[in-house]
């Protein structure tokens with residue numbers, strides 16, 4: 001599945017693997033902006049993204065655990081905020097668009 005990341009206003013589209021997270025896909029493709037300090041275990045909030053409005057129903061919204069971490073994120077959370085390590089790629093999400101939060 002393809003994922004488009006918007007980093008500092010610039011769109012970059014990469015091909016990810018089903019089952020990989022949106023976070024790991026960015027890291028593996030050398031994209032800037034996602035720090036992912038905890039390595040994907042939902043405990044750091046440095047993989048904060050804003051899911052494109054058109055996709056938020058398909059990715060689902062942040063869980064309670066994510067929301068608590070997002071409260072402490074460097075960039076203010078929005079209703080479409082997610083931790084990108086908690087979004088798993090699937091064919092259903094082919095074409096997903098996320099904006100990487102400017103401060104991690």
Ligand code: FES
Pocket residue numbers: 023036037038039040041042043044045046047083084085086
């Ligand atoms: Fe730490 Fe996602 S990488 S919460």
